[in-house]
Amino acid sequence: MKKQKLIIFDTTLRDGEQSPGASMTRDEKLRVAKALEKLRVDVIEAGFAVSSPGDFASVKAIAETIKDSTVCSLARAKNQDIDSAAEALKGASSGRIHTFIATSPIHMKYKLQMNPDQVFEQAVSAVKYARNLIDDVEFSLEDASRSDFDFMCRVIEGVIGAGAKTINLPDTVGYGFPEEYANTIGRLIESIPNSDKAIFSVHCHNDLGLAVSNSLAAVMKGARQIECTINGLGERAGNAALEEVVMAVRTRKDIFPVETRIETIHITSTSRLVSSITGFPVQPNKAIVGANAFAHESGIHQDGVLKFRETYEIMSAQDVGLQTNKIVLGKLSGRAAFAARLEELGTHFESKTEMNEAFAKFKDLADKKREIYDEDLQALVSEVQLDESNGDQITLEALEVISKTGRPPSATLTLKYKGESYDSSSEGDGPVDAAFKAIEKLAKSDTELKLYSVNAVTAGTDSQGEVTVRLEKGGRIVNGQGADTDVLVASVRAYLHALNLIQNPDRLHPQLDGI
Template sequence: MSHDKLYVFDTTLRDGEQSPGASMTKEEKVRIAKALDRMKVDIIEAGFPAASKGDFDAVQAVARTCKYSTVAGLARAKESDIDRAGEAVKDAPKSRVHTFIGTSPIHMQAKLKMEPDAVLECAVAAVQRARQWTDDVEFSCEDAGRSEADFLCRIIEAAIDAGARTVNIPDTVGYNVPEQYGGLIRSLRERVPNSDKAVWSVHCHDDLGMAVANSLAGVQNGARQVECTINGLGERAGNASLEEIVMAVRTRRDVFPCDTDIETTEILPTSRLVANITGFHVQPNKAIVGANAFAHESGIHQDGVLKARETYEIMKAQDVGWNNNRMVMGKHSGRNAFRSKLEELGITFETAGELDDVFARFKDLADKKHEIFDEDLQALVTEAYTEEVNERYQLKRLHVCCESDVVPEASIALLIDGEEKQAKATGDGPVDAAFKAIESLVESGAELRLYSVNSITGGTDAQGEVTVRLLQGDRVVNGQAADTDIVIASAKSYVNALNKLSQQGFREHPQIAAADL
């Protein structure tokens, strides 16, 4: 069977970021983009430049970073959006403008308040405008999964004539089932007269748990670009998972007449990086990248794998990056070895001072922890970046008292604008008491929406990584911190979130920013 190229379009930095609380800083987006670039993702959708200046700056930074991947900016079918996207990605070695408009009856009537003919004219004008910035223009029919086939044929033909070189058929709300969605792709390719002039793309959401299945059905029916995210990150139930699609196509070459150029050994490190930055941790039973993905507890399974791996494993764990993450370093490791290891992980620093800061954190951790793993290093770097956000609040000291049949109490000292202030509070547990003590000093009025603890590695000396999500008015922020002491990590993550809330220029969550346009 001859195999076509299947293009991988990663939208972790745009659609993935629209998960509530998953907003990333510019520096975090650049770190993830570097990992995607090493993975040889074909197209990286870096964001929605028109949403805010922060989004524009982040997309521009990604465009100036990538060496292999095409960098795309998303734009509504509006001249101002398109020009903003074009400007943001113009410095990339390869750039794309991705423009879209709703095509389903409910989107045209309820959201756009436009007649179909006006929507078609707007789509054509948008593609033509985007072609002034780049020859690589993608057009998406938003909510195509609930659109009328006849209208889809009309608007797609017109968009291709106007210069679109990729046509995306999104199942925006995860409504379709595989047979239906695959049939839609096949029907459109057969009915649109100029269908051979464009690459057909699929973009599926997981509201009914069928994003990957629908995407693969589209591929089997002629789509040659798949839009997906690392770990299936995305708004609502998420997007199609990149790692699942890539490995399904790679493993079942007897079924799929195409393959990707993805460097699969980078999948697991990138998955962990995204989880570390966003605070959206991977469940153990997640395919490909979950902790149990290649684990065997059943005696029958263990016996079979020992005799022949293929009895219960259809992929090699090493092919997606497992078993390559142990780092033999400790408190005696030198600065150069430390820097070399970070470079292997795709982490570089603009100044020697930044490296010195993270190296000092590494030394502190090595005094507490015998073995250091790649995940520990990722957490150290993430913590260093998050503390750079704004340090209006700094945790100076924390003391907690917790024992059986005694109400837990926390005593805390914070530096607030450089002035030390102290407070005590009781709570349902040591973490609750610490949070209440902090709030008694800060009085943010923020609502705690998520408190998540994740063990970065195994062992009793493992760092605990804590994610705190706070809601204050229309702003949603994540705070993150890691420490071998969970209570300290919790307090630090809460303070980190408060610092983000206190920073006037900090990026709004992309869903909120876009809603204000």
């Protein structure tokens, strides 16, 4: 029997960005969107166009760039939101407006302060309004897993009649349980007279660790779209992880009556890109994309895998883009080998200048490290593209740190801003603290440091350190990243990157409402 299509709706750029500190620049969003298109995601939710000028610009740029995926913008069930989404999507080859309103008693009473009749009227009105502006409209019943069944039937029948082509039933707070949630989806499809006129979709949060389970259970009861994110990124405990959903469907073909069009060999590179840009590291034991996902330490496991891989592996590393045979780059590698490996990793430069700068940084790194790994290349590319995208930025010219037993560490640095150089020195509780205090003597940013995190990009003492610095100012949260074989240099670069981001007035945190 021919399998039905399961639509993969990726919301990394919208719901994933609602993770505190995970907001991205327009150029960063474009890089992720291009990676998602290469992954062959069906729908890319590019943002919440009305939430800020920066988000509007991002949705617009992605809509004008992406050709092989539908580009979607979220909009509350308000004409102003819908107008903004439609305007941002004008240049899309295939565009979708995703509008929503809460339908649970607790949300209607305390958040919306509306009665069910008012919610029904606004839902139907919003879909009709959106349908006049664009052909593809999706409607979500926020907090569906805590909504009254009969009321959901009424709303869904109404919005399908008004022109909604996709009906999404979010488990907004991660309250659902697989059997219960899936049975509700099945009952809705059976009970609503015009349910055959729409695709039913699920959007599950991971508060109880059940997002993927709930999503897959719903597929067995008729859902044909799953909304998910790369690495399970998302507010609170995150969303259903795209890589887990896709590989579960692919691996258990004997169970699932559906298939996706995802090119799974690009899963690992996309995961690493999102992790690098957001500064959210992937835990080593994370399914599919974690560093240990295909590692075997137990002697019994190693023996079994060597004799016959399937004894302990239900999928191959190559299926998700981990290559066992690959070119090892080093200081003798030329531009062609460098460019070829970046092409394999899905990295494209917008200009020859960017490529030249990346190659120069590669050669510099190769002088410090004997072998250059894929993770090193991705960290290097992120550094180059951050430099290109920040305009009038503060940059590091020189750094000297003295750390000696029995005396406070001190840092002396030179920063460059708009063509001028500035010197500063400070002592601190540690070398990183001293460097940050020296920066603040000049910047006087009035920000609060919320997170300082260091991760080794690869194994070995010559590994690059990838540093994430999270700053908050006036309710705005930004992440800065930096990478270098010298962790102190990486730390200063990450702090300066965060400062450059927080100076941008369009970098507003996009969380207005969540589904």
